[in-house]
Amino acid sequence: MLAAICIGRWVPPGPFEHAALRYLGLILILGGLALIGWAALWFRRKRTSIYPGDQPEQLIVEGPFRINRNPIYAGMALVIFGGAFIWGGPFSLLIAAFFPILVTRRFILAEEAALRAAFGAEAESYIAQTRRW
16 A cells, blocks of 8 residues: 555646545545454454464355455455545556455465365355455
């Protein structure tokens, strides 16, 4: 997010000076934080680790995980896009667009492999039925 803000500040903001876009940014940030909190609550309820490198102890398919396999990362993406609307500029959105690609390659693919290894057919079924993003 910091890169998006810095680059957005360097390039002229143009249409992002409009108040409606700043409100959109605020809504995205609040929605993203709410999604992160909701997902974190399910990790706590299931008593499994929230840390990406840890071995999963439970397959969470309830709450926000019914809609999206990665609600915490999706929430982070919303926060980054919201920040681009508030503090950045149009170019910041290009930087923010790289976040899902980076997170997928760096974390999500390994996490999906860990779920398959730990939960077998149950994880495979969940992955097939639920969108990644």
